[in-house]
Amino acid sequence: MNYIKSYKLFLVLVLFLLIPGYALSENYGFFVDGGYSPGKKDTDMDKLIDKRIDDAMDIMKKKDPNSDRRRFDKKDSLANALKNLKCKCGDVLTLYMVGHGSEDKYGSNAFEFIKGGNDISPSDLLDLLKKAAVECCCKIHVVIFSCHSGAFFEELFKDPHVMSVYTSCSESELSYSDSYYEDGKFVDGGDWIKGFNEDWEKDTNKTDWAKGLQYASETAKEKMPDEFTPKQHPQSWSRGEQEAYGHVVSREKDSKTKKINKLKIHFYRPEFLRCNTKEVKIDSSINVSDSINTCKWIQFTMVTGGPKDPINMKGDPVITEPPVEKVLAHVEGGTVKKLKIHIISPKWLYCRIVTLQPEESGVIDKSLKACNWIEVKIKIKNPDDKDNGFVTSDTVKAKEQTFKCKVHVTKVGKEKGIIEYHILEPPWLKCQNKTATVPEGERGKLEGVDKCSNLVMNITFHPDGRETVSDIKKLSNAQGPKRFSLDAALQRPSPPVINDSLRTFRPSIGVTNVGSNTISFPVYSVICKLSEIHLIDNWWRTGDGLPQGVWYNVKQINNLEAAQTRVIDFNDYQIPPGNEIYWVGYKSILRGDENPASDTASITLEVNGPVNHPPTIENGIVIPDSGGISTQFNYRITYTDEDNDSPSVYDVLIDNISHQMTPLGNNFNEGVEFNYQISLSEGTHNYSFRFDDGHGHPVATGIYQGPFVAGQPMNHPPVLSGGDVMPDSGFSNTMFIYRVIYQDIDGDPPTQYQVFVDNNPFNMTPLGNNFIEGVAYTFQRNLPQGLHNFFFRFDDGHGHIVNTQNFTGPIVR
Numbered sequence: 001m002n003y004i005k006s007y008k009l010f011l012v013l014v015l016f017l018l019i020p021g022y023a024l025s026e027n028y029g030f031f032v033d034g035g036y037s038p039g040k041k042d043t044d045m046d047k048l049i050d051k052r053i054d055d056a057m058d059i060m061k062k063k064d065p066n067s068d069r070r071r072f073d074k075k076d077s078l079a080n081a082l083k084n085l086k087c088k089c090g091d092v093l094t095l096y097m098v099g100h101g102s103e104d105k106y107g108s109n110a111f112e113f114i115k116g117g118n119d120i121s122p123s124d125l126l127d128l129l130k131k132a133a134v135e136c137c138c139k140i141h142v143v144i145f146s147c148h149s150g151a152f153f154e155e156l157f158k159d160p161h162v163m164s165v166y167t168s169c170s171e172s173e174l175s176y177s178d179s180y181y182e183d184g185k186f187v188d189g190g191d192w193i194k195g196f197n198e199d200w201e202k203d204t205n206k207t208d209w210a211k212g213l214q215y216a217s218e219t220a221k222e223k224m225p226d227e228f229t230p231k232q233h234p235q236s237w238s239r240g241e242q243e244a245y246g247h248v249v250s251r252e253k254d255s256k257t258k259k260i261n262k263l264k265i266h267f268y269r270p271e272f273l274r275c276n277t278k279e280v281k282i283d284s285s286i287n288v289s290d291s292i293n294t295c296k297w298i299q300f301t302m303v304t305g306g307p308k309d310p311i312n313m314k315g316d317p318v319i320t321e322p323p324v325e326k327v328l329a330h331v332e333g334g335t336v337k338k339l340k341i342h343i344i345s346p347k348w349l350y351c352r353i354v355t356l357q358p359e360e361s362g363v364i365d366k367s368l369k370a371c372n373w374i375e376v377k378i379k380i381k382n383p384d385d386k387d388n389g390f391v392t393s394d395t396v397k398a399k400e401q402t403f404k405c406k407v408h409v410t411k412v413g414k415e416k417g418i419i420e421y422h423i424l425e426p427p428w429l430k431c432q433n434k435t436a437t438v439p440e441g442e443r444g445k446l447e448g449v450d451k452c453s454n455l456v457m458n459i460t461f462h463p464d465g466r467e468t469v470s471d472i473k474k475l476s477n478a479q480g481p482k483r484f485s486l487d488a489a490l491q492r493p494s495p496p497v498i499n500d501s502l503r504t505f506r507p508s509i510g511v512t513n514v515g516s517n518t519i520s521f522p523v524y525s526v527i528c529k530l531s532e533i534h535l536i537d538n539w540w541r542t543g544d545g546l547p548q549g550v551w552y553n554v555k556q557i558n559n560l561e562a563a564q565t566r567v568i569d570f571n572d573y574q575i576p577p578g579n580e581i582y583w584v585g586y587k588s589i590l591r592g593d594e595n596p597a598s599d600t601a602s603i604t605l606e607v608n609g610p611v612n613h614p615p616t617i618e619n620g621i622v623i624p625d626s627g628g629i630s631t632q633f634n635y636r637i638t639y640t641d642e643d644n645d646s647p648s649v650y651d652v653l654i655d656n657i658s659h660q661m662t663p664l665g666n667n668f669n670e671g672v673e674f675n676y677q678i679s680l681s682e683g684t685h686n687y688s689f690r691f692d693d694g695h696g697h698p699v700a701t702g703i704y705q706g707p708f709v710a711g712q713p714m715n716h717p718p719v720l721s722g723g724d725v726m727p728d729s730g731f732s733n734t735m736f737i738y739r740v741i742y743q744d745i746d747g748d749p750p751t752q753y754q755v756f757v758d759n760n761p762f763n764m765t766p767l768g769n770n771f772i773e774g775v776a777y778t779f780q781r782n783l784p785q786g787l788h789n790f791f792f793r794f795d796d797g798h799g800h801i802v803n804t805q806n807f808t809g810p811i812v813r
Contacts, residue, residue, distance in 0.1 A: 025090030027067040027209070029060045032078055034099015034146065035114030044186040048179055049098055052145070052193050056096050059201045063212070075118040082128040087138035087161070092209055094141045095129075098193060101146030101175070102600070109151035109171060111144065117541070122155035133161040141213050142166070145193035147174040147598075150235045157237065157306030163210055164238040166217040168192040173232055174598070178225040192234055195223030214238050218271035222347055226426045229350055236272040237307045241314065244302045245269040245323070247382060248294055249277055260288040263313075265298075266383060268323050274348050275383070282313045289319070295382060297322045322381045325349065328401075329356075330428070331372045333629055333681030336364045339396065340681075341374065344428050351428070353657070354386040356396070365397040369711075370681035373401035373461050398463035405429060406475070409453045417443040419469075421455070429459075431656050436469045445472040489514045489598035490523075490586050491565075503577075507553070507570040509586045509601065513560045520559055521590040525570040526552045530581045530604060540600070543589040557588075581606045614697035615641035615668075620689050624745050625707045628714030631746070632677050633707055635661070637689045640671040648694035652676050654687045682711045717800035718744040721774075723792050729811040735780050736810055738764070740792045743774035752795035755779050758788055783812045 031053050036046040057069050072078040087093050100112040102119065110119035120128075129140055142165045144152055149167035156162045168175040168191075178189030188194070200216035217236045224232065246265035254261045263280045267273035280302060282288055292298055300317035327349060329341040339356045343349045356378065358364055368374070376396050382389030403426055410433070411420040417438040423429045436459075438446060449455065454475040460468045491510035507525040526536060528550035535549040546552070553570040560566060575582075585602040593599060620637040627633065635652045646668060651658040661674035685707060690700040723740040730736065738755045749771055754761040764777035777792075788811075792804045 025088075025092070027060075027064045028085065028087070028091065028093045029057065029067055029069040030078065030081065030093065030095045031057055031069065031071045032095070032097040032099070032111075033071060033073045034097065034112055035073060036099065045177075045179065048177065048186075048188060052098050052197065053096070055197045056200070059197060060094070062201070073113065074116045075113045075120055076116070078120075079128055082132040085132040087133045087135070087140070089135040089137040092139045092141070093132065094143070094209075094213070097142075097144045097146065099146055101144075101148040101151075103148055103602075109148040111146055111149070111152075122152045125152065126155055126158055129156065129159050129162060133159070136160070139163045139210070141210060143193075143196065143213065143217075144168065145175060145191070145196075148172070149175065153235045153237065154307050157239070157308075163240060164213060164236070166196070166213065166234070166236045168234055169232045170235055176225070176228045176232055178228070190223065190225055191228075192220050192224050192232070195220035198223065210238060210240070214270070214272070221271075222345075224347070229347055230427050237304070238270065238272060239304055239306065242270050242302050242304055243299070244273075245299050245320070246273075246297070247322075247384075248292060248296045248298060249384070250294060251288075251292070257284070259284070260290070260292070263288070263292070263298075263317075268297075268380075268383075278311055280311045280313050286313055287316050289316075292317060292319060322379050324377050324379050326375065326377050328373070328375050331368060331370055331374060331398075331681075333370045333679070334364075336366055339364050339368070342428070352386065354390045355388070356390050356392060357388070358393070358396070359391040360393045362391065362393045363395045365395065367463075368396065368398055369465070370683065371461070371465065372398035372463055375399050375401075400460060400462055402458050402460040403429065404456065405459050406454065406456050407434075409449060409451060409455060411451060412446060412449055412453075414443070414446050414449075417446070419446070419449070423459075424454070434459075434467065436467060438469060438472065442470060442472055445474070449474055490588055490601040493584070493586060493601050493603045503575040503607075504572045505575065505605075506572050507584055507586070508567060509570075510565055510567045511557060511560070511588060512565040513562055514598075515562060518559055518561050519590060520557060521588055522554050522556050523568055524552055524554050524585075524587045524589070526550055526585045526587070527573050528583055530583045533583050536585075540585065540587065543587065575607055579607060612645070612693070612695040612697070613642050615639060615645065615647065615691060615693045615699055617689055617691050617699055617701060620701050620704065622687060622704075622707050624716060626709070626714065627707060627716070628710045629682055630679060631709070631714060632679055635676045635678075635687060635689075636673055637661075637701075638671045638673050639663075639668065639691055641668045641693050643693070643695075644669040645693040645695060647691045649690060649692035649698070650674055651690050652687055653690065654678065654680070655685050658690075680707070680709045682709050684708050715748070715796070715798040715800070716745050718742055718748070718750065718771075718794060718796045718802055720792055720794060720802055720804050722776075723804045723807065725790060725807070725810055728809050729813070731813055732782060732785060734782065734812070736783055737778055737780045738790060738792075739776060739778050740764075740804065741774045741776050742766075742771065742794055744771045744796050746796070746798075747772045748796040748798060750794045751797040752793060752801070753777055754794075755790055755792050757781075757783070757790045761793070764792075783810065785812050787811055 033049065033053050036043065036049050060067055060069055070081060072081065097111055100114065101109060102112055103109050110121045112119045133140065138161050140162045142156055142162065145168045147169065148171055150170035153165055153167055156165050175192065177191040179187065196216045199219040200212060203212040203215045221234055244267065246267040249264040249266050251260050252262040253259060261282050263282065264277060265280055266277045297320050298317045299320045301314045303312045303314050325346060327343050328345045329343045332340040332342055332353065334340045337357065341354060341356050343352045343354065374396055376392055376394045379391050380389065381391060405423055406425040407421040407423050409419055409421050417440065418435065419438060420435045423432045423434065455472055456475060457472040458470045489512045491512065493509050511523055513519055526547050528535065532550065536547045539545060539547045551573060555568050555570060557566060582605045583602060584605060587600050617637050617639050623634045639647060639650065650661045652661055659676050661676040663672050663674050665672040686703050686705050688701050688703045690698065692698040721741045725736055725738050742750055753764050755764055762779050764779040766775050766777050768775045789806055789808050791806045793801065795801045
């Protein structure tokens, strides 16, 4: 009897464990070490990459001591492990990859395994993940820190088991680690994946593994070193139910039910959707109040699929308050009612130039002026409205702000402790030229500093407009602390310029030494038909021997110093007759290069029909060349393109900030003037123009100085021109017409507009109201016999009275 009972209990337990919902789930962590330095294992950068992976494995162990954690450094071992994983319902796989990413000769991207010389493409990894999951509710999360890692982003979501993907940059970008040598020591300056690890460890969410990864990716962006913010944009997406918060851009109603069935939302949360505008679908079971209209902020639950799948609302949305962010910003100008600011942080608002207005208890300090720094809480009513969407209830006043800067010395006066310098970093101060007096206690640090030295120092901006420097250190080479000892990086190539008549083009590429040693090495340019690119597969991958079966040209780079860039012009290539797509590749071969991801670059070129010509830009100017803070400055330039191509880029750069211009016509082969109008902050400014015809022909002017802007509004005197009388002779019954053109660049209408005939004043009549361009004024009357005289007098109402000379005429018989 006892035996039978035990047997029954055994059967119950077996059946219990066979039910999928009760089977023990596994938490897998696959950690991939792509390696860093070919042929080496012990460089400081390799050790840094190893530490990132070690830290991540330790974090997973702390979060789940029972997790299955494995490390891979070869493609084959990773592929075999994924094929044999058999991830079942309830299991979770976190794939964590750190190493090099590259762009191959076809323009495709891959993650590289330095050990073994293999790589894995997004489609390869997708196939392996599909084989790893055998049941529908196996969940996979992917984290990748490598150059071009954004190429994996959308591809992996083709597998429904993939719940989230986090990459350190977009498909076309490089990833950076701010690690360098200083005073002989290797310094870990941080990167995206370090920030990811730190906040993954901090996350206390023990019930939802996916939320912890999502939290880590959100905060990692803010922890990236500042100098990488403009050129590295992490990508992320999470599938499933999400709490959302956003700003209503528009809505749609069902024509029959009159219920709202679609909302277009500008998202603030979740972070992976921040600053994106997406359509959210609403089914008939959800009630959306009619008060939810354009410009309202709402909170709701949504369900996401992949990045390209529709977003569905779950549950009724509710109206809420706009978000509040604490921002660090630079004052561009403005008044106590409207303040124009340039935001530096948080990073999602980086480099936005917006107008800040006080509301409720908000006050803008009257002593605040251009170039001050502020730190203030801002309510974001409408992130798309840079003029009216940003308000504050705080008191906005100047703060003392210090930045650690890398600078290039242009002049030094050691006796007086004066240095002139050009700022290299941080990016929001880059390219500014400054002069500073070094405090007496730090002047000893100027020993050994001369023209072209590079320094790192603190620059402090004081509320009264002063700038002081401190903590000065001389850097050891042309760019300061170096990321690698051996690294020759090719810049991204532009389309070659083709010579029309000869059907030739000259390949050209820029090469930069981003290491710390002086290096010499060959650089190759290879050209072939796109259909024949397979001929150089082995050479492109290994660099062994010479490229076979294709045209190539090699140039030797000798003694390229640290941080130096050289532009290499290769021999002309003669294009064969006919239409064809050509591939142009560039490869540097530096044995021991610690960053092979930057050793190659390529571009394709389609040759058919007439050749496209580069445009020209000329007559660039700003009018007026001086004024006040309320003056509207008009930037003008003429763009001409003999192919009549409309430009894809048409910018004026004012103080190195680009602004899109407005065309005044569309006949580009005859020449079209482009304009841009703006008011500017107090001080001296500079400007330049850049255009691109959309066919690979960027053109730009040099940098011009001006305009000068006074602290108070400046008004200019008007100009009178073309004063005359018609006809110049007649009879007493002749009607004589006096005419003059009045022009005022401030757009001021005249308060006095008279012609003096024989010293008798008469008011004139305007023929228009565009006083900036010029308005003709006229007066007509009969005159008695004799010789008469006349002159014109106008007043712009701002204390500027102008007269013409005294003219003789007409003669009346």
